[in-house]
Amino acid sequence: MSPTMPTSDTLTARILDLIAPLQLLLISFLALPRAFLSAPFLPLNDLKAFRSLWFATVWKDLGPQMALSPEQTPYISSLFSRAHGTVLELGPGSGDQMRHFLRPVNEGNVARVVGAEPNVALHERLLANAKAVGLDPARGRYIALPAGAEPGSLIPALYKAGLLVNTSSDSGIFDTIICVKSMCSAPQDQMEQICTTIHTLLKPGGEFLFFEHVANDTDWLAMAWAWLLGWVWPLAMGNCHLNGRMDRVVEEMGPELWENVDIGNTKQFRGWNVLRYVVGVCRKGD
Numbered sequence: 001m002s003p004t005m006p007t008s009d010t011l012t013a014r015i016l017d018l019i020a021p022l023q024l025l026l027i028s029f030l031a032l033p034r035a036f037l038s039a040p041f042l043p044l045n046d047l048k049a050f051r052s053l054w055f056a057t058v059w060k061d062l063g064p065q066m067a068l069s070p071e072q073t074p075y076i077s078s079l080f081s082r083a084h085g086t087v088l089e090l091g092p093g094s095g096d097q098m099r100h101f102l103r104p105v106n107e108g109n110v111a112r113v114v115g116a117e118p119n120v121a122l123h124e125r126l127l128a129n130a131k132a133v134g135l136d137p138a139r140g141r142y143i144a145l146p147a148g149a150e151p152g153s154l155i156p157a158l159y160k161a162g163l164l165v166n167t168s169s170d171s172g173i174f175d176t177i178i179c180v181k182s183m184c185s186a187p188q189d190q191m192e193q194i195c196t197t198i199h200t201l202l203k204p205g206g207e208f209l210f211f212e213h214v215a216n217d218t219d220w221l222a223m224a225w226a227w228l229l230g231w232v233w234p235l236a237m238g239n240c241h242l243n244g245r246m247d248r249v250v251e252e253m254g255p256e257l258w259e260n261v262d263i264g265n266t267k268q269f270r271g272w273n274v275l276r277y278v279v280g281v282c283r284k285g286d
């Protein structure tokens with residue numbers, strides 16, 4: 001067999017990778033009746049709120065399982081262990097990754113966490129999970145904001161919560177900004193503004209840490225499959241996109257914004273995967 005010929009193991013892995021998104025779609029559509037029954041009139045009154053409720057119904061089952069992924073946990077855990085001081089997490093969902101904040105290595109380093117989670121249907125679980133890991137919302141150690149990462153949503157929410165007070169003096173209020181698998185759901189056409197805002201909100205020497213899936217832009221089969229799935233994926237998966245471009249935007253804006261940028265594929269990526277996971281650490285200059 002020629003060295004370039006795929007082995008049967010590779011073919012099986014590749015087929016399984018193509019099927020994996022279909023399983024997630026199936027789980028999401030199976031949760032649709034449950035979401036509908038919990039609020040039958042919501043789709044008529046507020047379709048956007050119903051989509052949030054649908055995703056929250058899916059994520060309450062899926063989030064805790066996905067947060068245990070043995071391939072992803074070491075990367076995510078190591079990012080969270082870098083977090084310190086006042087932290088902003090973008091898109092924390094129901095807080096299934098929060099346990100990593102308080103790993104022994106990080107104990108005492110995190111003073112307070114602000115979670116910008118636009119899906120308010122997840123907030124109850126988010127606050128309960130924060131309390132469970134010792135970031136008690138009642139003691140001001142966790143604040144949940146009903147906001148997305150895009151500046152038009154995040155900045156007013158920070159003002160409303162009293163975290164930003166005065167635009168001229170308020171650049172730099174967070175020591176760490178972190179996001180895990182959430183920027184795929186943020187508006188991709190605002191990624192440059194999101195990155196600039198993240199940079200502005202960090203204190204000098206602060207770090208932006210991310211674990212995200214982004215577009216596979218090299219394998220034609222993965223690209224075609226992502227394009228096809230893209231017709232239904234955002235609808236069923238809480239506005240998630242398979243053509244995320246956070247890595248590219250950060251790399252392109254890198255030298256302009258960051259003192260240091262380190263982005264790499266995870267070991268999970270074998271060239272053909274539709275979901276290409278990347279890990280990034282960006283440091284703002286002092």
Ligand SMILES: C[S@@+](CC[C@H](N)C(=O)[O-])C[C@H]1O[C@@H](n2cnc3c(N)ncnc32)[C@H](O)[C@@H]1O
Pocket residue numbers: 063067090091092093094095096097116117118119122147148149150179180181182183185186187238239
């Ligand atoms: C796949 S879930 C990941 C949740 C969590 N980070 C985790 O890993 O368990 C994606 C999250 O991004 C949130 N999200 C959606 N739109 C967003 C936006 N514009 N900015 C930030 N987060 C957003 C969703 O509500 C959801 O909670």
